[in-house]
Amino acid sequence: MQARDLMVEDVQTVSPDDDVSDVLKRFARVEFSGFPVVGDDDVVLGIVTESDLVDLFEPEDETLWIPIGLPPFVDTLTYQIDVPWSEIETGIDFVRESGRPVSEVMTTAVVTVTPETDVEVVLDHLSGDPDVNRIPVVDEEGRIVGIIARQDVIRAFRDDRLA
DSSP states (O other): OBHHHHOBSOOOOBOTTSBHHHHHHHHHHSSSSEEEEEOTTOBEEEEEEHHHHHHHTSOSOOEEEEEEOOTTOSOOEEEEEEOOOHHHHHHHHHHHHTTSBGGGTSBOSOOOBOTTOBHHHHHHHHHHOTTOOEEEEEOTTSBEEEEEEHHHHHHHHHHHHHO
């Protein structure tokens, strides 16, 4: 079995110039969690996942430190207040981050295979790194010709066992 036996040829992709907000809208309409990012020549430049975009809107610190003290006092005291930032911060982050191009948030170290790649190599990639959930299939010039998701491999093995 080779990658061509597992891959889906109808691949939905995004451009590196697409806005984060546009890609978020596309994720809302599809049943998968990652898009290959391709240039005008269909060469794979990266992958953008839901996780990449969610990370943009996660508050890093939900603690507000307020300095207490008035000039000319040099020393100030600080008080820690835990504020439920999630709703406020998410809204602010969405406005700030939504216009960013996908090229700034995509993963550029993309694992790819060719249609002739043996299924064992595909399995090694998908089982070796928990962050690799899909593998673009590319031709000799790096242009996308298909994609293999983990569920495609599972489905192929199931179908093979049932045959």
